[in-house]
């Protein structure tokens with residue numbers, strides 16, 4: 001049975017451990033390692049039938065390189081990348097692009113979650129856009145203390161391995177008729 005929940009996800013410090021990134025002379029990422037448990041979580045969600053859209057800031061070639069290297073590229077139904085869109089998160093154009101690429105409209109916003117590590121980009125962007133925000137606070141790279149209500153995540157997880165369970169819980173809420181996650 002088709003899943004109702006749609007997953008938008010960031011990459012850096014959400015799936016990829018940014019501290020392991022190796023760059024070439026043009027600033028393109030040529031190697032990176034996964035956050036422990038992130039590959040397993042992504043595969044599990046994909047295999048369970050969830051539609052997963054990458055919504056990430058950076059250069060297209062960097063994402064191509066790392067997702068060829070780790071073999072997880074097939075998990076993304078679509079890729080929305082700031083270099084292509086021409087603007088970074090929290091711009092609503094990034095989230096709008098992901099919706100359009102997946103044939104979704106405003107009526108679907110109630111069943112979309114955005115998973116990310118950055119409260120200013122991922123969380124605030126998702127909240128302002130009207131979709132559900134999930135903060136992964138595994139990385140301490142950025143300040144995780146909200147400065148305004150927009151930066152407060154709807155849900156917080158500490159490790160990628162917690163995501164499949166949260167997703168399943170939210171999917172069940174949708175299946176039981178909840179209009180809001």
Ligand SMILES: [Mg+2]
Nearest residue numbers: 010012013117
């Ligand atoms: Mg990130």
